[in-house]
Amino acid sequence: MTGFQDSRTYRAWGRAHRFAHAVARPRFADEAASLLAAPDGPTSVLPYGMGRSYGDSCLNRDGGLLDARGLDRFVAFDRETGLLEVEGGVTLADILRVLDHAPPSERRWFLPVTPGTKFVTVGGAIANDVHGKNHHEAGTFGRHVAGLRLLRSDGRVLDCSMADNPELFAATIGGLGLTGLILRAAIRLKPVPGPWMESEDIRYETLEDFFALSEESLAGWEYSVAWIDCLAKGRALGRGIFTRSRHTGEAPAGAKPRTAYEPRLSVPLDFPGFALNKASITAFNALYRRRIPAGGTRGTVHYDPVFYPLDAIGLWNRMYGARGFYQYQCAVPTAGAPETVRALLETIAAAGQGSFLAVLKTLGDVPSPGLLSFPMPGATLALDFPNTGAATHALLDRLDAIVAEAGGRLYPAKDGRMPAGLFQSGYPRWREFAAHIDPRFSSSFWRRVSVPVDQPSLGPSPGPSDSPPSHSPSPSPRP
Amino acid sequence: MTRLAVFGATSAIAGAVARLYAAEGASLFLVARNAARLEALAADLRARGAAAVTTAVADLNDLDRHPELVERARAALDGLDAVLIAHGTLSDQAACEADAGLARAELTTNFLGPVSLLTALAPVMERQNRGSIAVIGSVAGDRGRGSNYVYGSAKGGLGVFVQGLRHRLGRSNVAVTLVKPGFVDTPMTAALPKGGPLWAKPERVAADIRRALDRGPAVLYTPWFWRWILLIIRLLPDAVFRRTRL
Numbered sequence: 180m181t182g183f184q185d186s187r188t189y190r191a192w193g194r195a196h197r198f199a200h201a202v203a204r205p206r207f208a209d210e211a212a213s214l215l216a217a218p219d220g221p222t223s224v225l226p227y228g229m230g231r232s233y234g235d236s237c238l239n240r241d242g243g244l245l246d247a248r249g250l251d252r253f254v255a256f257d258r259e260t261g262l263l264e265v266e267g268g269v270t271l272a273d274i275l276r277v278l279d280h281a282p283p284s285e286r287r288w289f290l291p292v293t294p295g296t297k298f299v300t301v302g303g304a305i306a307n308d309v310h311g312k313n314h315h316e317a318g319t320f321g322r323h324v325a326g327l328r329l330l331r332s333d334g335r336v337l338d339c340s341m342a343d344n345p346e347l348f349a350a351t352i353g354g355l356g357l358t359g360l361i362l363r364a365a366i367r368l369k370p371v372p373g374p375w376m377e378s379e380d381i382r383y384e385t386l387e388d389f390f391a392l393s394e395e396s397l398a399g400w401e402y403s404v405a406w407i408d409c410l411a412k413g414r415a416l417g418r419g420i421f422t423r424s425r426h427t428g429e430a431p432a433g434a435k436p437r438t439a440y441e442p443r444l445s446v447p448l449d450f451p452g453f454a455l456n457k458a459s460i461t462a463f464n465a466l467y468r469r470r471i472p473a474g475g476t477r478g479t480v481h482y483d484p485v486f487y488p489l490d491a492i493g494l495w496n497r498m499y500g501a502r503g504f505y506q507y508q509c510a511v512p513t514a515g516a517p518e519t520v521r522a523l524l525e526t527i528a529a530a531g532q533g534s535f536l537a538v539l540k541t542l543g544d545v546p547s548p549g550l551l552s553f554p555m556p557g558a559t560l561a562l563d564f565p566n567t568g569a570a571t572h573a574l575l576d577r578l579d580a581i582v583a584e585a586g587g588r589l590y591p592a593k594d595g596r597m598p599a600g601l602f603q604s605g606y607p608r609w610r611e612f613a614a615h616i617d618p619r620f621s622s623s624f625w626r627r628v629s630v631p632v633d634q635p636s637l638g639p640s641p642g643p644s645d646s647p648p649s650h651s652p653s654p655s656p657r658p
Numbered sequence: 659m660t661r662l663a664v665f666g667a668t669s670a671i672a673g674a675v676a677r678l679y680a681a682e683g684a685s686l687f688l689v690a691r692n693a694a695r696l697e698a699l700a701a702d703l704r705a706r707g708a709a710a711v712t713t714a715v716a717d718l719n720d721l722d723r724h725p726e727l728v729e730r731a732r733a734a735l736d737g738l739d740a741v742l743i744a745h746g747t748l749s750d751q752a753a754c755e756a757d758a759g760l761a762r763a764e765l766t767t768n769f770l771g772p773v774s775l776l777t778a779l780a781p782v783m784e785r786q787n788r789g790s791i792a793v794i795g796s797v798a799g800d801r802g803r804g805s806n807y808v809y810g811s812a813k814g815g816l817g818v819f820v821q822g823l824r825h826r827l828g829r830s831n832v833a834v835t836l837v838k839p840g841f842v843d844t845p846m847t848a849a850l851p852k853g854g855p856l857w858a859k860p861e862r863v864a865a866d867i868r869r870a871l872d873r874g875p876a877v878l879y880t881p882w883f884w885r886w887i888l889l890i891i892r893l894l895p896d897a898v899f900r901r902t903r904l
Binding site: 209253256266280 | 668670681692694695698699701702704705706707845
């Protein structure tokens with residue numbers, strides 16, 4: 180049995196927060212239970228997976244982390260029904276590796292929902308109730324969880340599903356790891372004809388075109404998403420590339436399926452802070468859009484580049500330099516979605532602070548079982564912003580006001596700075612959720628957004644101790 | 659189809675080796691002490707592609723059971739293509755210095771245990787006239803150092819034993835390899851400060867062991883650079899070595 184060790188190396192993907200933690204790395208369920216039972220452990224703990232959450236929702240400043248990546252075993256896989264049971268630290272890449280190696284005679288299965296990276300754990304996918312490009316058909320990841328096993332700090336092991344402990348199940352889907360450690364989960368996979376995708380890229384010119392294309396693609400296209408040029412202004416506002424795809428049984432001639440189960444290339448060091456500026460991003464965006472001819476492109480490609488284009492570049496987050504970056508992802512309701520997205524894009528373009536990773540997609544009305552699930556029927560916009568300190572925060576505050584006004588919400592998995600008021604207005608069931616939090620579990624994010632707010636509306640947060648050192652240089656030494 | 663037996667299967671390195679074989683569709687026989695962990699491991703290997711997984715719960719410090727376990731492995735797999743002997747503990751040097759009983763217990767786990775197991779295994783492999791065996795030793799066995807010479811002496815003694823066994827079984831077309839991992843990021847080394855270029859992941863070490871079980875070298879340093887680090891440490895004159903704090 181090994182205990183908690185001090186570590187300063189556990190970060191979130193955005194790298195803007197640098198906290199000290201006491202970290203334990205259980206490899207077996209009984210070890211995890213012993214760690215929680217040990218009298219000398221840290222006062223609070225939080226499960227940690229692949230660290231692909233962007234902000235402080237996967238961090239627990241000066242507290243404990245349970246690094247769950249050692250709980251990486253398959254429990255059972257029924258190749259007839261597609262029911263897959265795995266431990267919480269198994270990654271989506273691990274699952275794809277096993278699914279891809281199915282004997283040719285057997286049925287082929289695929290993840291029912293996948294986010295934009297396969298380097299996340301199943302526990303993390305549940306805790307953030309992740310969604311993918313098929314949200315309009317499939318809903319969130321949590322909707323495909325047949326059941327899960329939760330370890331609570333009092334030593335109880337609880338099997339949760341729609342039938343057993345349904346309230347705790349609903350709290351754990353999207354529960355940010357706060358309801359206990361997810362030891363294992365059963366996922367209903369989806370049958371597919373093979374590893375190939377029919378995929379189409381369409382260059383479009385206006386925001387109206389985006390919504391029209393999304394509407395038109397609902398019939399017949401399982402997956403859709405758009406990359407947008409967030410620095411385009413005026414009539415060109417919202418222009419970009421609309422990508423839609425669906426599984427196909429027809430393999431392109433001569434092509435071999437190839438998945439990068441491990442990050443292939445890596446950005447070996449932090450780029451200097453000035454590498455990404457308005458000029459370089461404007462130039463990149465213009466070139467990137469021109470990549471697609473005016474008439475669009477269509478073809479049959481492997482699933483890996485369709486779902487995981489950024490996985491081919493390991494540690495792409497280091498391109499934003501040592502100060503890291505913020506991702507801002509909001510969901511806004513269907514009523515007024517085009518106007519809200521327009522207002523957000525105008526604000527970003529005017530500030531000239533966008534980046535090359537700007538993604539827009541419509542969300543469907545398939546409900547999630549989770550109490551704190553992020554998606555809502557409408558649209559979601561996600562953008563990266565290099566952390567330039569006060570200027571970045573001022574812009575994000577302006578975006579907050581637009582989102583709050585529209586009745587939208589921000590995605591905790593991407594967040595490192597939303598005010599408590601915006602969280603509480605965006606997630607009206609948060610108090611109901613809070614009743615299910617394990618008393619020993621906490622996170623920097625949760626301590627930040629659960630502070631009392633006089634009026635559940637937008638307002639400046641009281642600046643709790645967990646907020647990142649965004650306006651001053653990082654207090655910890657650089658790596 | 660390859661048939662692999664693993665003794666000490668719940669260790670991180672052994673688990674990673676077993677996964678490589680499972681992905682190839684091998685049949686596996688696993689021995690470990692903790693029944694629940696062993697079952698979790700077996701289920702994982704089945705889902706990852708192993709043709710069959712058989713388990714035996716045993717404390718390998720119970721040396722008298724070794725002949726029976728070897729026979730069960732041979733019978734379950736109907737022959738042994740590869741055997742990995744991976745059980746062991748990283749001794750607490752200071753505690754061993756204060757307590758000769760503890761030092762003896764560490765030598766039993768890390769030296770007498772593998773010796774007993776290999777002695778039971780050798781005639782089975784001889785009769786087959788084929789197969790390979792990998793035994794996890796350590797770079798700590800290359801030169802006695804003040805910081806961990808109890809563990810080092812067990813692994814060093816094991817190294818000489820494996821060397822002799824290799825000599826003997828070579829006549830029967832059986833390769834015996836002594837594996838010498840450097841710093842591996844596993845629970846066994848949890849008490850040590852980690853990070854830096856010398857630390858390797860168990861998956862990296864497992865891939866080296868997998869190759870060695872096919873090729874059968876006498877000694878495998880893993881990762882490779884430990885061969886050169888240990889060469890220097892072995893060659894240091896005593897007058898210099900005494901002043902180091904290795």
